Amino acid sequence: xxxxxxxxxxxxxxxxxxxxxxxxxxxxxxxxxxxxxxxxxxxxxxxxxxxxxxxxxxxxxxxxxxxxxxxxxxxxxxxxxxxxxxxxxxxxxx
Numbered sequence: 001x002x003x004x005x006x007x008x009x010x011x012x013x014x015x016x017x018x019x020x021x022x023x024x025x026x027x028x029x030x031x032x033x034x035x036x037x038x039x040x041x042x043x044x045x046x047x048x049x050x051x052x053x054x055x056x057x058x059x060x061x062x063x064x065x066x067x068x069x070x071x072x073x074x075x076x077x078x079x080x081x082x083x084x085x086x087x088x089x090x091x092x093x094x
Contacts, residue, residue: 002094004040007087008049011075015051017044020084023058026065037067043092056084 007018019040025033033055041053054072058081059065066076 004092005088006090007084008090009087017049017051017053018084019055021055021057025057043094
């Protein structure tokens with residue numbers, strides 16, 4: 001059984017499912033990253049969570065990297081992994 005802690009948050013009226021991943025996620029190619037995000041999105045919806053999955057990870061230089069719609073870049077640049085970990089409030093289990 002796999003368990004993942006996530007931060008299910010509502011920012012500016014929008015539900016976001018922020019998923020902290022291992023830094024190795026950043027070394028995967030675009031297709032592999034897309035497949036992982038799609039799987040997490042499907043599992044989140046199956047669990048009854050609304051919102052868009054945004055994967056986040058440590059980029060190797062101590063900063064948080066993420067994949068999000070461009071309009072969310074300012075928000076995600078303004079937070080860090082400390083914020084994400086402080087807001088973990090749900091668990092995906094499969």
